[in-house]
Amino acid sequence: MLLNAQYGAFLRLSNVMLVLAVMLVTALSFVLPAQAAQPIRLLAFGDSLTAGYNLPPDAAFPVQLEKALRAKGLNVTVINAGVSGDTTAAALSRLDWALADKPTHALVELGANDMLRGLSPEQARGNLDAILARLKQAGIPVLLTGMQAAPNLGADYGRRFNTIYPDLAAKHGLPLYPFFLDGVAADAKLNLGDGMHPNREGVAVIVQRILPQILRFLGA
Template identity: 60%
Template sequence: MATRRNVLLGTLSTVFAGIVTSPARAAASAPVRIVAFGDSLTAGYGLPADAAMPVRLERALRAEGRDVRLINAGISGDTTAGGLARLDWALAEKPDLAIIELGANDGLRGIDPKLTEANLDAILTRMNKAGIGVLLAGMLAPPNYGRDFETAFNAVFPRLAKAHGVVFYPFYLDGVAGKPELNQPDGLHPTAAGIDVIVARILPSVRTLLDRFAARTADRSR
């Protein structure tokens, strides 16, 4: 009788332990949620859904054994002001990390770089308060607004990255801009091949973002 009682107690203890630890295990095994917050260059303008940057980036990271989920929060035509206006929607996705790719349309429209900087600064501040690690993707100004505009615009991104201490990728279209074979007929939006180049070049910076997140998570669990 005593033996049966001991076995029963042992079984109950095991079940109870499983109930207590299962939420923690579930949290530990949940994929890292990364919101790709940008404009048409993120959304995948003119491309099949499976060729958009977030889809291709998720595939590349999973091929490395990283458990991630990319959320495509790109809206074609969005400016930094538009991104700031819809930030609550992106935060509602409860991301762990964010890749911010905004500013190309500001540059194309000749928006005052001071406004671009103020909008991005507000976005980064909100992300920081929410505890979301950020990779900021920089953009370069088109040449048609003159040297002063170009200098002011191009300085916005590295300055903000330094001020907020975020991971910085200097030029989102590196290796793609100005190459007809990697762009759609409009000369502005990458083809699927162009997206693959973007993913390959930004991947080391995304790894840094993920490694920072892993280190921060480990510190919190101690």
């Protein structure tokens, strides 16, 4: 009788332990792979600085950024939606096409071509405003990157252009990386012969500098 009672107690304990083990495995199945189960698709929406003008494919900003993010353990695909020569107006006209790639997040890098062509800062502001509103409507979180006007365009133009990015970031409640070319602009060693587009090393500097903010933006 004593042996039977001990055996019964053993079976009951075993069943309890089995139930607890199943509960633990079930809980971990929801917690541990949650990040891996939902990959991030980051839309890099921009102009030649994003597209990788005159660079080998593996040297472009989206490729170097994706490599850096994956090295941090993030399951991220960076979609190269950069088109060389794009103004803010041209980018706005193709935004719905870019959204067909089903991004979960977006990085917006635009305005340099408007500035280089001396186009109206007010028009650039309006186009960027519309782009950000459309992304918000689609439920896509955005990191906005800024551009700075060349000094030769004059103080008035510079003031009207440079305020576009902080103003829109505040209006839409977005994180802002103030200057996409920070640490690279005007450095001949980090640019192609035209002095405007970063070379491979220049892109690497951009990625290194912007990476901490992108990690925060992605919640990593």
